[in-house]
Amino acid sequence: MTAYGVGIGWRPEIAGFVAQLPGLRFAEVVAESVHAHGDLPVGLAELRERGVAVVPHGVKLSLGGAEPVEPARVTHLAAVAERLGAPLVSEHIAYVRAGGVEAGHLLPVPRSREAVDAIVANVRRTRAELSVPIALEPIAALFDWPDDELDEGAFLTEILERTDALLLLDVANVYANARNRGTDPLALLDSVPLERVAYVHVAGGAEHDGIYHDTHTDAVPQPVLDLITELCARRRPPALMLERDGDYPAAAELRGELDAIAAASGYPAVT
Amino acid sequence: MTSLADRQAELVAALTAGAAVPPGFDARLVEAARVALLRKRAGEVARQWPELAHGLGAGWVRQFAAWAATRPTRGSLRDGWDLARDLAARRELPPAAGAELATREAVLVYDGERAPRPRRWPAVRGAAGSVVVQVAGRVRVLRRG
Numbered sequence: 001m002t003a004y005g006v007g008i009g010w011r012p013e014i015a016g017f018v019a020q021l022p023g024l025r026f027a028e029v030v031a032e033s034v035h036a037h038g039d040l041p042v043g044l045a046e047l048r049e050r051g052v053a054v055v056p057h058g059v060k061l062s063l064g065g066a067e068p069v070e071p072a073r074v075t076h077l078a079a080v081a082e083r084l085g086a087p088l089v090s091e092h093i094a095y096v097r098a099g100g101v102e103a104g105h106l107l108p109v110p111r112s113r114e115a116v117d118a119i120v121a122n123v124r125r126t127r128a129e130l131s132v133p134i135a136l137e138p139i140a141a142l143f144d145w146p147d148d149e150l151d152e153g154a155f156l157t158e159i160l161e162r163t164d165a166l167l168l169l170d171v172a173n174v175y176a177n178a179r180n181r182g183t184d185p186l187a188l189l190d191s192v193p194l195e196r197v198a199y200v201h202v203a204g205g206a207e208h209d210g211i212y213h214d215t216h217t218d219a220v221p222q223p224v225l226d227l228i229t230e231l232c233a234r235r236r237p238p239a240l241m242l243e244r245d246g247d248y249p250a251a252a253e254l255r256g257e258l259d260a261i262a263a264a265s266g267y268p269a270v271t
Numbered sequence: 272m273t274s275l276a277d278r279q280a281e282l283v284a285a286l287t288a289g290a291a292v293p294p295g296f297d298a299r300l301v302e303a304a305r306v307a308l309l310r311k312r313a314g315e316v317a318r319q320w321p322e323l324a325h326g327l328g329a330g331w332v333r334q335f336a337a338w339a340a341t342r343p344t345r346g347s348l349r350d351g352w353d354l355a356r357d358l359a360a361r362r363e364l365p366p367a368a369g370a371e372l373a374t375r376e377a378v379l380v381y382d383g384e385r386a387p388r389p390r391r392w393p394a395v396r397g398a399a400g401s402v403v404v405q406v407a408g409r410v411r412v413l414r415r416g
Contacts (some may be wrong), residue, residue: 065276065279066274066275066276066279067276095279097283098276098279098280098282098283099276099277099279099280099283099284101280101283101284101287101288101343102287102343102344102345103283103286103287103308103343104287104308104311104312104343104344105286105304105308105311107279107282107283107286109279110275110278112275114275115275118275142300142301142303142304142307143296143297143300143301143303143304144297145295145296146294146295146296147295208303209303211300211303213307246314
């Protein structure tokens with residue numbers, strides 16, 4: 001994959017800020033927020049005209065659901081990828097609904113053989129409609145299932161190998177999970193196939209009542225930036241991008257976070 | 272053994288509908304996730320219904336979370352709409368939020384069950400002292416509560 005460097009999650013609220021990043025070559029948009037055939041959101045079409053790669057990031061496919069993915073959602077994701085001329089798409093290793101009820105959030109799946117089989121089947125159903133690769137993102141989970149059979153590294157490696165999917169590694173999720181479980185985030189980096197990393201998410205969070213929440217509405221903490229440096233020392237991913245989903249700070253603060261990601265990864269600043 | 276589908280549904284019910292936490296899970300952590308989920312929903316609904324959230328002021332997150340705790344999300348547009356209608360029916364909708372609800376009622380048809388869709392004919396709607404008229408998709412607030 002092309003080396004794009006530092007990117008950002010495009011959101012309508014920060015479209016003006018993103019439009020003015022002179023060095024930007026990579027962005028991501030929530031796939032469900034884009035019409036498959038109608039006009040693109042204001043600002044996104046301009047990014048495409050500038051040659052910025054825009055990756056649709058699905059949040060509602062529910063690849064980790066025991067039930068098959070809904071065909072209409074897969075069709076939409078594929079159509080949005082075409083619409084944006086995207087080099088790839090991404091989704092989560094998670095489920096978001098069950099028995100017809102929406103969870104409203106990405107929920108963890110058990111790290112069991114049964115769940116691996118369900119995810120592999122859903123990724124294959126999805127890939128059958130896509131003309132570009134898919135990258136799968138492990139989530140930040142506040143709790144684990146009681147019947148985990150595999151550790152996270154083995155679980156992810158098996159899914160990626162059986163589906164031939166790429167990995168969307170979220171270093172903030174790696175940090176959050178390790179901190180909340182009391183495990184070593186570097187051990188996780190050493191247990192997943194880093195050669196499959198398509199790009200990396202970076203986000204902020206906050207601690208409440210002893211639990212670290214991956215909020216995307218707080219500043220990126222230093223340990224997450226340090227994980228970027230550790231990751232890049234092992235194998236530098238083609239792109240790393242800031243995810244911010246609310247409580248948007250002033251432009252100077254956002255620029256500072258993008259510059260910090262550039263400094264931690266050794267990619268040029270895009271600001 | 273219960274199927275993965277059933278167990279996933281049990282967990283969703285615990286997180287969104289007040290059902291018991293399934294056996295074996297860390298109840299403290301599932302509770303933390305449930306509360307975080309309600310806060311996130313409150314933020315999303317506040318973006319979709321700014322006057323409703325503003326009208327309820329400092330109590331917004333608490334009041335929304337109490338209402339939403341046993342109601343799985345149907346999307347932030349409908350979540351806010353359902354709550355605003357409940358408050359209006361109890362005469363507890365803040366006047367500052369009346370025009371927002373009346374506008375939605377005048378522009379879209381929503382039966383409380385299916386996704387809202389555009390209204391084809393002119394409509395006049397009122398809520399919490401506000402009155403709104405919609406003609407050919409254009410809205411005018413005739414009176415604010």
